[in-house]
Amino acid sequence: ETGVTQSPTHLIKTRGQQVTLRCSSQSGHNTVSWYQQALGQGPQFIFQYYREEENGRGNFPPRFSGLQFPNYSSELNVNALELDDSALYLCASSFSARGTDTQYFGPGTRLTVL
């Protein structure tokens, strides 16, 4: 198991609501990336944070936002939830300014939007 933890494990929300997902990086890692994985698909990159600054973003609308804290833990916030936001949300940490060497994934948060 990696040292990356995520909370909560499962979450059920209704359309239009807002949600916050949390991630605690592996010790010593300063880069956190968030991915969305729809059922039966590979993960899709949402964004990445390096030393508390957004360091890259995928093709996701602005209602997906994030934060990284001084201890390098991170949050993913999604506003105005839509049914298509139902997915497994994965965070991954690494020690690389580029953030594309080996990444250590957490177990994920399963979000269901009704």
Place this chain on the structure above:
Amino acid sequence: SQQGEEDPQALSIQEGENATMNCSYKTSINNLQWYRQNSGRGLVHLILIRSNEREKHSGRLRVTLDTSKKSSSLLITASRAADTASYFCATDQNTGRRALTFGSGTRLQVQP
């Protein structure tokens, strides 16, 4: 969008047999990585191969990379029931984009 495409989408073999999965991608890369995922849980990093490498081994895993064909293969030798999982290739594209781009995965079932 998904950069890599794994082939086959699903593979079922008997314990002890070898499993080969292929990955194709579209743009030039810095490195290519293989990950494993059990039952919708987190991904586990298996192996990373850089663009200037052609083959890499780790235990029962063998990865090859052909940058001229933009393809990679993952071979698992002497498979075990515990190898049952989904396997994804992920590419670090040579575009400055700070993200891995994953394929859609191969679902491997190893029958005991």
